[in-house]
Amino acid sequence: MTGFLGLFRRLEGPQTLGRGPAFWALFALVLAGALAYPLFSDGYTVGNTVYFFVWVFIALSLSLIWGYGGSLSFGQTAFFGIAGYGYGILTINFGASYGFTWIALLLAIGMAALVAALLGYFMFFGRIGGVFLGIVTLAVTLMLERFMAQTAGPEWRIGAARLNGFNGMSAMPPLTIPWFGGPIVLFADVGLYYVVLAMLVLVYLALRILMNSSFGNVIVAIRENPERAEMLGYDIRKYQLITFVIGAALAGLSGVLYTVWGQYITPSSMGMTAASLPLIWVAVGGRSDLTATIIGTLVVLSGFQALTIYGSQYALVFMGVLLVLTVLIAPNGLVLGLITWVTKRVARRKQETA
Amino acid sequence: MALLQLRDLNKHFGGLHVTNSVNLVLEQGEIHCLIGPNGAGKSTLFRLILGEHHPGSGQIWFADEDITALKSFARIRRGLSVKFQVPGVFKGLSVRQNLEIALQSRLHGAALDKEIEGLLAFLNLEAEQAQLAGNLSHGQKQWLEIGMAISLKPRLLLLDEPTAGMSPEETHMTGEMVRRLNAAGMTVLAIEHDMAFVRQVAQRVTVLHLGQVFAQGSIDEIVADERVAAIYLGQAHA
Incomplete structure (x- = not known):
């Protein structure tokens, strides 16, 4: 039983972003949204x-x-x-x-x-x-x-x-x-x-x-x-x-x-393009964190899809540019960088008001 | 009792004979310093002991076992541990996590936390525990790595220039750490250039020169040896 509880404790830790009730409430909210989504769509x-x-x-x-x-x-x-x-x-x-x-x-x-x-x-x-x-x-x-x-x-x-x-x-x-x-x-x-x-x-x-x-x-x-x-x-x-x-x-x-x-x-x-695209999603999202990887993948992938659908032949070029920008601006990933920036600001706010 | 024995150890890099028929016996419980001019083959000797290099010929015995053919991690598990010359901490991880990774194969849960607290106090790193190891000062990184090395409760601790880049105060504190570890039963083999440190800790000194054991004895004997002064101290103070 303690081993099982121990597993739950491992849901949070130094290797993953997000901890505490606020994070898990957000997680539950997103999950509820994802579960309800088919009810409002075809x-x-x-x-x-x-x-x-x-x-x-x-x-x-x-x-x-x-x-x-x-x-x-x-x-x-x-x-x-x-x-x-x-x-x-x-x-x-x-x-x-x-x-x-x-x-x-x-x-x-x-x-x-x-x-x-x-x-x-x-x-x-x-x-x-x-x-x-x-x-x-x-x-x-x-x-x-x-x-x-x-x-x-x-x-x-x-x-x-x-x-x-x-x-x-x-x-x-x-x-x-x-x-x-x-x-x-x-x-x-x-x-x-x-x-x-x-x-x-x-x-x-x-x-x-x-x-x-x-x-x-x-x-x-x-x-x-x-x-x-x-x-x-x-x-x-x-x-x-x-x-x-x-x-x-x-x-x-x-x-x-x-x-x-x-x-x-x-x-x-299994081609060259297929092998490169996941690297871009993950690099742009933030490869060293699971949550940032998921968010990054979904955002970049849907953006890519939209570009392809609305007639741009330059979707792949855009992906390349995105990768270059990521490497230059936020080498650890744009999503991860954004999350870290926001959490730091929130923490500073809290300190100032406290 | 001999803890570590190097028997007729040889290592060539191409035509360069970096370790030349080295015989060295390390007694259980001693602090032994390895000195010698740059290029004498001190770090290579460490790499041979650790299994990062393999000798061309000769044997390495540790605690009455021939470990010459063992992989590095297997040697570590038998009771060896090392602090590298360039601090090998996990820079992107917190100080606390660095220690946790070193300790987790031996301890879990509350016992692990307690041991980490004890180590942080021993290393004077309590205030820095949440910081990334990469942000520590050079001296603190050295201490953290010593902390990781001793986390394994090794029988033999290898220290490659533990005080490099440290202030005289930090060097002295490091010396005291080493002496406390030794008093608790740890055998220590240290490569060191800082003679004040060697004086502070060494019970025996081996001088390495051109890949060979050049002289061996107490620090006073070594300092008094004119041949050593000629190759090492002489050069250093020239």
Whole structure:
């Protein structure tokens, strides 16, 4: 019981912004708003909102590996793709009955995690770090894209699932909940919205607990000074590997949700652009904090989407400019910088009035 | 009883013989200072002991165990601990969190908090506990890192220039810290240039020169040794 209560205490700590009743009241308010939102909107719009949520998991994975752990990874997109394709191959072959889509979701995430464990083992135990980690992971991502791109021919199939090259793989079943009156199929609509929202809240809280635990302490210690961390008796390679695998699983969750959302995945979801965009959301938001990462991702992503919809071909250029501005103005992230600035002002106010 | 034994240790960097057949025995419970001119191979010797470098030949024995092939973290877990030459604190984290990270593998909950309070008092860092370690003065960073190093309750504490950049008062305080740790049973091996500090703490001194053990003895014997004066003190005061 005390262990369980201990977990709750870890929801707050030095590694995450936000503490005390005020923060959690705001959290509850935002959550209530998110829960009520479908009541005031139509199914189509709600379904599109799910699209934004889908990307938050890969952003959180980058926050974990890069923001907290200090290792820049371009590999998240590869894990995204592996899990996305994995889900497609599994469900096209085995269908959606008996709740299999959920097992496929877990298996697909497991595949991404397994690949990450193998790749990570060679990288971390081979002491590849810093910029080389970025290069190796980017190479893996682009290699996967190239490979999938040339699978258009009919000979590239796994069971009933055609890989389909650049045409992309489609027609995999959405997540399906087996139910007494007939299965509930979660199309990109209100149902999927609530499921993904629940996952988002769970993952966010779980990551808060993880980062404020002694494990999280070691992770940020490795970011700050790996040599010192090792000389405190920590096998840092093991910690880096575990973080990398957790990150890959989160990116994989994004990949599966993306695939079930549109029932479609293509090799370009593992391309250079796809690999760079999450880096920009996370950098602009504030990579070293989970909350700032989520806010930043949702804001930048919806801004990007609006730009694309209203006819600007320069959305990508704008993203580049945004990244440059962030690096110049607030290297730790615009959202994070803003939050820190506001909290400092509030604290000063309090001191002055007290 | 010998706590640490370096047996015929050799290390080459290309053609440079930085550690040349070093034999050194560290007795349990002593404060031993390692001195020598720049480039004598003192820091390399530390890196060999810690497993950051691996010797070309020779053995390192710690507490009757051959640790030559062990990884760094495994050596630390056996009772070694180090304060680096350039302070290796976690700059972006608070002083308190720095200590917590050092202590958490040994203590939890209330016991952990209590130990942190004790260490903050020992290190004169109570007022700075909420500050980022990167904002501390150079001397305070040195103390914080010493605090992190002793958090592990090591049997052997390695100090690489613990008083570099410190004022004479701070140097003296550091010396007192080291003596208190030693009185509590910790064996200490320190690289140091500051002769006042060496005088204050050292029970034995080893002089390293061109990667070799050049002389060994009490501080008075070393100071009286004209050969040492010629290579080290002589150079330093020339």
